[in-house]
Structure formats: structure tokens, C-alpha cells
Amino acid sequence: MDFLWIIFFGKKHWNQEKNGGVETFEDQIGILQQIPMEIQIKSLRTICKNISVYSKQLKLLSSAYxxxxxxxxxxxxxxxxxxxxxxxxxDRNEKMVRSINEKCRESSSFFAVGAAHLYGSKGILNVLKSEDFKVRPVFS
Incomplete structure (x- = not known):
């Protein structure tokens, strides 16, 4: 299962094109396995002890979205x-850009990724533009 959030590239004819992701569920599990369990537990405890702080941060993210x-x-x-x-x-941005690059060589493509991966000097949009891709947002 692929977790995809923001539509940002190309056009997709769902009933005519093959589906796939720029990141697999296994990739995502592998990333989590790179984070020591002690850090994961500490992070979860911090969130649980500071629910109101994290609730405000989630509201800010939701508003930005x-x-x-x-x-x-x-x-x-x-x-x-x-x-x-x-x-x-x-690291995930780099991997997703490689995947996008490979898939675009096969046919015109549509991709969706988490919004946090789009922006910044190492963001997917900037890297793809530097590699001469044409990218544009698609909003609902």
C-alpha cells in the first residue's frame, strides 16, 4: 500500500495507465526500522505528555495544508x-526523485507525495526542476 497525499505532477488517466508508487509500504517500514526503538518510544512519550502542544502544531499543519x-x-x-x-x-526525497525519474522515462506520469516533501532546496519540486522536469500543482 502506498501513502500519497498531494497531487503535483502531470496528468493521469486512471483507467488506462498502470498504477504504482514512488515509495512502497516496505520502504516506509524500512525507514522506521532505521530509527532506534528508544527514540521512537521517547518521541511517543513526549507527544503523550504534551498533547495540547502537538494538537496546536497539528492545527497549524492542517491550516497550512x-x-x-x-x-x-x-x-x-x-x-x-x-x-x-x-x-x-x-533521504526519502532523493529516493522519490529517482523513482519519479525512472517512471517518467516509460510514459507520461502522475505522482502524489506528502506535502512536506515538496518544498525546500532538497525538496522534490526543486530537484525535479533542476533536472529539467516540468512540474505543476493540481488542486481540487
């Missing part, structure tokens, strides 16, 4: 990830 503000989504997410930015954001 509704306003299509990918810069704020990126900034808030990057801050929340702290020392896990490389594993959870930057």
Missing part, C-alpha cells in the same frame, strides 16, 4: 522532525 502553503508545511514538519530530518525527509 488547507491554504496550499507548502512552505509552511515544510517548515513545520522539518522543525517537528528535529534530528530525524535526514532519514524522514531528505
Amino acid at each position: 488547507k491554504n496550499k502553503d507548502i512552505k509552511s508545511i515544510y517548515t513545520l514538519s522539518k522543525k517537528q522532525l528535529g534530528g530525524l530530518k535526514k532519514i524522514m525527509l531528505y
Whole structure:
């Protein structure tokens, strides 16, 4: 199962094209397995002890999402990830760009990724543009 959120590239004819993802469920589990269990437990405890703080952060993210503000989504997410930015954001961006690059060579394509992966110097949009891809947002 692939977890996809923001539509940002190309056009897709669902009934005529093959489906796939830029990241698999196994990829995502592998990423989580790179994070030591002690850090995962500590993070969960911190969230549980500070529900109101994390609730406010979630509301800020939700508002940024509704306003299509990918810069704020990126900034808030990057801050929340702290020392896990490389594993959870930057490394995944690189892998997703490679996957997009490979799949686009086969046919015209449609991709969706988490909004936090779009923005920034290492963001998917910037990297794809630097590789001469034409990207555009598709909003509902």
C-alpha cells in the first residue's frame, strides 16, 4: 500500500495507465526500522505528555495544508522532525526523485507525495526542476 497525499505532477488517466508508487509500504517500514526503538518510544512519550502542544502544531499543519502553503508545511514538519530530518525527509526525497525519474522515462506520469516533501532546496519540486522536469500543482 502506498501513502500519497498531494497531487503535483502531470496528468493521469486512471483507467488506462498502470498504477504504482514512488515509495512502497516496505520502504516506509524500512525507514522506521532505521530509527532506534528508544527514540521512537521517547518521541511517543513526549507527544503523550504534551498533547495540547502537538494538537496546536497539528492545527497549524492542517491550516497550512488547507491554504496550499507548502512552505509552511515544510517548515513545520522539518522543525517537528528535529534530528530525524535526514532519514524522514531528505533521504526519502532523493529516493522519490529517482523513482519519479525512472517512471517518467516509460510514459507520461502522475505522482502524489506528502506535502512536506515538496518544498525546500532538497525538496522534490526543486530537484525535479533542476533536472529539467516540468512540474505543476493540481488542486481540487
